[in-house]
Amino acid sequence: xxxxxxxxADADRAFRQDVLRHGAGTTVVLDCAPLARLDALGAARLxxxxxxxxxxxxxxxxxxxxxxxxxxxxxxxxxxxxxxxxPARRNPFEAIGxxxxxxxxxxxxxxxxxxxxxxxxxxxxxxxxxxWDRTLQQMSLVGxxxxxxxxxxxxxxxxxxxxxxxxxxxxxxxxxxxxxxxGISMTREMGPLITAIIVxxxxxxxxxxxxxxxxxxxxIDAMRTMxxxxxxxxxxxxxxxxxxxxxxxxxxxxxxxxxGGYLVGVFFLDLGSNxxxxxxxxxxxxSDVLTGLVKSxxxxxxxxxxxxxxxxSVRGGPEAVGRATTSAVVTAIIACIxxxxxxxxxxxxxx
Amino acid sequence: MTAARDMTPLLxxxxxxxxYGDQTVLDGVSLTANVGEILVVLxxxxxxxxxxxxxxxxxxxxxxxxxxxxxxxxxxxxRTEREAILRDVGLAFQDAALLNSMTAAENVAxxxxxxWHVDEPxxxxxxxxxxxxxxxxxxxxxxxxxxxxxxxxxxGIARAMALEPPLLLLDEPSAGLDPTTARAxxxxxxxxxxxxxxxxxxxxHELGSINTIADRAVMLARGHVIASxxxxxxxxxxxxxVRAFFERQLVHGEKRASVADELAWTK
Numbered sequence: 001x002x003x004x005x006x007x008x009a010d011a012d013r014a015f016r017q018d019v020l021r022h023g024a025g026t027t028v029v030l031d032c033a034p035l036a037r038l039d040a041l042g043a044a045r046l047x048x049x050x051x052x053x054x055x056x057x058x059x060x061x062x063x064x065x066x067x068x069x070x071x072x073x074x075x076x077x078x079x080x081x082x083x084x085x086x087p088a089r090r091n092p093f094e095a096i097g098x099x100x101x102x103x104x105x106x107x108x109x110x111x112x113x114x115x116x117x118x119x120x121x122x123x124x125x126x127x128x129x130x131x132w133d134r135t136l137q138q139m140s141l142v143g144x145x146x147x148x149x150x151x152x153x154x155x156x157x158x159x160x161x162x163x164x165x166x167x168x169x170x171x172x173x174x175x176x177x178x179x180x181x182x183g184i185s186m187t188r189e190m191g192p193l194i195t196a197i198i199v200x201x202x203x204x205x206x207x208x209x210x211x212x213x214x215x216x217x218x219x220i221d222a223m224r225t226m227x228x229x230x231x232x233x234x235x236x237x238x239x240x241x242x243x244x245x246x247x248x249x250x251x252x253x254x255x256x257x258x259x260g261g262y263l264v265g266v267f268f269l270d271l272g273s274n275x276x277x278x279x280x281x282x283x284x285x286x287s288d289v290l291t292g293l294v295k296s297x298x299x300x301x302x303x304x305x306x307x308x309x310x311x312x313s314v315r316g317g318p319e320a321v322g323r324a325t326t327s328a329v330v331t332a333i334i335a336c337i338x339x340x341x342x343x344x345x346x347x348x349x350x351x
Numbered sequence: 352m353t354a355a356r357d358m359t360p361l362l363x364x365x366x367x368x369x370x371y372g373d374q375t376v377l378d379g380v381s382l383t384a385n386v387g388e389i390l391v392v393l394x395x396x397x398x399x400x401x402x403x404x405x406x407x408x409x410x411x412x413x414x415x416x417x418x419x420x421x422x423x424x425x426x427x428x429x430r431t432e433r434e435a436i437l438r439d440v441g442l443a444f445q446d447a448a449l450l451n452s453m454t455a456a457e458n459v460a461x462x463x464x465x466x467w468h469v470d471e472p473x474x475x476x477x478x479x480x481x482x483x484x485x486x487x488x489x490x491x492x493x494x495x496x497x498x499x500x501x502x503x504x505x506x507g508i509a510r511a512m513a514l515e516p517p518l519l520l521l522d523e524p525s526a527g528l529d530p531t532t533a534r535a536x537x538x539x540x541x542x543x544x545x546x547x548x549x550x551x552x553x554x555x556h557e558l559g560s561i562n563t564i565a566d567r568a569v570m571l572a573r574g575h576v577i578a579s580x581x582x583x584x585x586x587x588x589x590x591x592x593v594r595a596f597f598e599r600q601l602v603h604g605e606k607r608a609s610v611a612d613e614l615a616w617t618k
Contacts, residue, residue: 127468218448225408225442226462226510227434 005034007042016049024057033064043072110309120232134237142203143245154253158260175269179279182261187288191254196299200332204307207238208328211311212321239304246300247293295343299336306332359422361386361518361550367416369406376402378574389544389551389564394571400554404522408442409433441511445522447503449495455506456491462513481509501532521553525560537563
């Protein structure tokens with residue numbers, strides 16, 4: 001097909017649509033003979049069409065291209081004139097394979113980070129031990145600052161759970177069992193998970209942003225050249241703070257969630273304060289609370305290590321830090337929910 | 352200290368090959384640096400100067416070749432050995448790379464606390480002395496964001512010198528600085544040389560600095576050493592790229608000087 005003599009805005013749009021109308025795998029020969037003169041904007045438009053067509057799997061070839069135009073196109077991308085290269089589109093198996101290898105590589109890197117963090121934290125005290133001053137600072141940021149939001153969210157979750165349960169249980173005259181529903185749900189599942197999601201949003205993103213920013217400003221490299229281990233200085237205090245504070249926040253979340261259920265049970269369903277509390281105590285076993293706390297410790301490790309991994313993976317400029325921050329939160333939440341599913345399945349089949 | 356120890360070069364680079372992905376940035380680079388001299392590594396942008404510097408401190412693992420610092424191989428060292436070797440090296444980054452969450456004094460005190468195991472107040476006092484020695488007396492309590500470009504570079508050099516390493520590596524110390532500040536930094540570097548117990552490797556393409564500080568020079572182009580020796584020997588190398596580098600720098604220098612003169616005259 002012929003390239004228009006001048007690649008103005010309208011001609012370019014129509015030409016692009018014509019080229020892209022062809023199906024993947026088709027060979028399209030662009031006859032450049034009508035192109036009497038090609039300026040920079042025209043060259044940019046032609047290159048865009050070629051790039052998009054090749055991305056869509058078309059085999060694009062250029063015929064009768066003037067030397068001047070050839071030279072101009074080659075200044076932008078010499079490879080664009082390489083007509084014998086295979087189409088850019090990968091087949092789905094290649095894409096799946098590449099993604100799987102990327103995920104496996106990331107998993108190996110995270111495992112290495114866990115190993116290095118554990119090795120650095122193995123000696124808690126002494127000259128080369130954990131930096132407790134930094135850890136205390138992180139505990140304040142991770143724990144104390146998160147208390148209001150964790151309590152508020154958990155209270156609302158408790159209210160929501162009990163209101164939803166009430167609709168069903170009242171039909172059978174079993175409204176008192178809302179205490180069981182809320183107590184067990186909060187301690188085993190909702191408390192640890194809600195706390196982990198909040199902390200992943202607050203702290204996981206902060207870890208990725210801090211380490212990522214330090215990476216692009218060469219601060220991490222500077223630490224390494226000073227023979228200072230960035231894992232010991234940056235990752236260990238954050239992970240230790242998370243390991244200590246997330247279970248505590250989970251306990252607060254459990255109490256707040258049960259408190260939300262109590263408010264609904266006592267003031268909306270008229271269950272009576274003592275009846276609600278004694279039903280909660282009867283329903284809960286210590287193992288329920290401990291299960292939640294074990295989960296929260298694992299979630300803490302996941303949030304800290306994933307945030308650090310995303311931070312250390314930053315390449316490029318500030319926008320890469322933004323991307324790392326987002327992916328740290330998303331990955332940490334997915335990892336926590338996957339771990340939660342594994343725990344729940346394990347406890348279900350073993351109890 | 353034995354005579355044999357004195358003969359050991361401070362830094363030896365042997366046939367270094369390094370790169371990123373498929374790209375080879377350094378291809379068989381060899382050089383030495385000795386105590387009491389300033390070795391300038393020069394070359395155009397993209398010639399591999401900064402990668403060489405990163406290889407010297409183990410930030411980039413070379414594909415082959417080795418780097419010896421006081422006779423100890425950093426390229427094949429374990430983590431513990433590398434950390435021990437790095438205590439003999441100070442690297443001042445091009446953009447200083449100060450830790451932004453700490454004051455200038457805390458930045459300088461960090462390696463002192465960690466490696467000399469002194470308490471923090473004493474380390475901070477020593478850090479202020481180090482900062483004063485690079486002309487930053489009284490700036491210790493400032494955050495890096497409150498320092499000018501030249502001050503940040505000086506603070507970076509003070510941090511690199513915190514442990515009084517025998518080998519100081521400088522990455523483009525005068526790049527982006529006005530001529531007065533650049534000259535002051537050159538004098539600072541000459542001051543380190545005058546101590547007589549250390550060597551300096553300075554990566555730069557600023558001809559003014561090269562003329563002032565270089566005892567010996569190594570010129571890189573596309574990852575190869577194309578000239579080495581004293582500055583006169585490098586200048587006399589019959590290589591088009593060497594001649595082009597010095598002539599172009601000279602033309603730029605003259606242009607800058609004429610513009611500066613013109614501005615001064617119009618004032």
